[in-house]
Amino acid sequence: MLGKLTGWDDTIVALSTPPGVGAIAVIRLSGQKSLEIANDLFPAKDLSIQPTHTLHYGLLADGDAVLDEVVIGLFKTPQSYTGEDVIEISCHGSPYVQEKIIEACIKKGARMAKPGEFTQRAFLNAKMDLTQAEAVADMIASRTEASRQSALYTMRGGFSNELFHLRERLLSFSALIELELDFSQEDIEFADRWQLFQLINEATETTEQLLESFRLGNVIRNGVQAAIVGKPNAGKSTLLNALLNEDRAIVSEIAGTTRDTIEEIINIEGILFRLIDTAGIRQHTVDTIESMGMAKSMEKIRQADIVIYLFDVNDGAIPADAISMFEVTAAEKQIHVPIDEVHGSKFIFVGNKTDMMGEEAAVKKFSDIPHPIFISAKQHQGIDKLKKELAGRVLQGKSQPEGTIVTHARHYAALQQVQLSLMDIRKGLDSHLTGDLLALDIRRCLHYLGEITGEVTNEEQLSYIFGKFCIGK
């Protein structure tokens, strides 16, 4: 367990609301000097004698220079987000004014906060564990109901509790076994091997469930990369528009937040599908197998979690290269790819332009194609069916996340190590291993469990985790 770090006595400041112009903006201070700094800048009242969780209206001034009319929110240690004294300055939402206020705070002794540093302090001051801290970032990044729910569940300690119980029980065994070592001369077993065996079985089951949940968790957190490929004139643009159309409201909102990414995003049943735009321009989202050449198409198809292969039902048979890709990718199953196990592939074959020949004829004509879906993108027919298929491949029968869902690769990797150590403990029990060796395996298991929640950690890892947060959180 990490205690307070040294050098932790400085005071940090950052803009906590999104950058840009708004009605108001909130600037946050945390640290030993935050009250002193706020008092320096807020002559109206002595904030240090005000009760915690109170709001104070007045002028913010750097000496004679009035900066703004503000409302100050006061959170006194330890009743704050970070556990330290926290001041929230709610000012007018002009970037210039924000900058002036932050400058004044720095002049009075604060320093600019690093990304995630408020949450990092909350973690180091034991206001939350590492999974909860990570969930804070996930909550901020959440764009769907599923990702919001999953983040909130973890943020509120759902995942931590599950690991905590496991860890507690293992710890008690560990203590008993280590006690045996002190009495090793006497060949006494304090730790009931049968109970330990049962515990390991339970723990293994839990771990497997958690590992299994990562397939869905990864999708919930990161969305699904979907590529639409097909010959020119198969109707890829029209399909893209048809898919986007109904979600126009959600899409345009999200667009504002992903201005720099080159993908179109659709929310289907709470899952984000990222229609990958490898060229950066909408028009190029939809490239053709023919024009790109097989190699480039394959690369793109490999990257995608799901590939929609679109063909015109009025054309002849679909090209052999599509079928061969289907066969190739069917053999390639990666852990992060939520491939439909039943269909054995990430390919969805979609026959377009059924309005010209009729769906029934199309079904008959393409009976050799595995699980085809027939649509008319232009007439907006079959789009719902396609969406259902897309969501179905990802959710695999689970409609919405329930209980703990592992959403981080970091957790997944640690859980794999937990699983391995559990297997070793189990093997050790089976072969009547001595207590000292069993204890080693249990400690290894505890180590990896502790890595997830942050009981075991190092500064480098923390920098990495919190470095991905936004500034001000």
Added chain:
Amino acid sequence: MLGKLTGWDDTIVALSTPPGVGAIAVIRLSGQKSLEIANDLFPAKDLSIQPTHTLHYGLLADGDAVLDEVVIGLFKTPQSYTGEDVIEISCHGSPYVQEKIIEACIKKGARMAKPGEFTQRAFLNAKMDLTQAEAVADMIASRTEASRQSALYTMRGGFSNELFHLRERLLSFSALIELELDFSQEDIEFADRWQLFQLINEATETTEQLLESFRLGNVIRNGVQAAIVGKPNAGKSTLLNALLNEDRAIVSEIAGTTRDTIEEIINIEGILFRLIDTAGIRQHTVDTIESMGMAKSMEKIRQADIVIYLFDVNDGAIPADAISMFEVTAAEKQIHVPIDEVHGSKFIFVGNKTDMMGEEAAVKKFSDIPHPIFISAKQHQGIDKLKKELAGRVLQGKSQPEGTIVTHARHYAALQQVQLSLMDIRKGLDSHLTGDLLALDIRRCLHYLGEITGEVTNEEQLSYIFGKFCIGK
């Protein structure tokens, strides 16, 4: 004076922080039902029995569905921004979460606030007058020290006070004169004509000062449109880069807020210079008189407040068309154009590439050009001199705004009417007009003064003014 409007009993909700992803976001409720709505969504505490100006941490939930962990700020009527019960919900800065919370507030009986509606309510509940309300928007839009200071001064009632004193004194005369009308049979003068004469003179002087201040005020609020014109290869791009370079930090920050406008912005001595980009692309900022044709150049030059005419000192004489434009524009002085009166033109002639022939030779060669400035954009020589000249033309000796600066065209127009009615009162006094006719002129003057501060207003005007605010303020 407007009282509370009917239909004013609904509760409004909006996101008050900038849109997008951030550490936190603030959603604001105002109105009779805000406490009830917040209580519905915040089961942890009964907010209605909590004192005003307090902060409350807990879960926000719509029935069983937990929405987020939030901090609620409580401002009870009348001690709030709008004067009504105001609730500020500080949630995680995910657009999706924000949306869910706003939806929940609407479900519980709030409605989406219109732009500026919180401030409009503050105005209608007499928490501020109209100039102060307008200054709130100016404060949010402020990007320079001058615009921030001027907005803050007005927001804090500086302008209102000035008008208030004028109005009070005119009102007392008006009352006395109207009293005379009741005794018109008896030919009594309650209102001392000499005192009125003096007051009108003082008021005229104040009004003239205020009108005069608009030249600077408009620049402070809206910045200065500056065009760089000249022959191809005069070095316009290089000059633009040299001007931008030093302010790169400020420019890139502002860029985020003006993503959609097509101009480069430089802050020189607290004045924003907008280098107009008529074509929308950087490269085209700098077009040439020759290639555009005289007509188009003239249009652009007319629009600009300041024109930098750049020429290569190594070329022959500068073209006759530039000199003729100089003469044409010298004759065109518009009220919004902060032309340097001394130089009588908005033209600045700038000789570039002095590094090749030396500045002294250039000065001699172009002795016929009015007030030329010589630079080497490439060597970054003379750029400071040019900046000083640019700021000097705008500020005209005034270094920073002091006292009241009129920054709104609406105020300017009303003050012109005030000035006219003051002249009429003065004329009336000169020609010994009867009290009833004098009273009419005084009432007209009071009307226009009242229009500025919002004592006299109508819904259409208010919609127009507040419609330009951002949502959530």
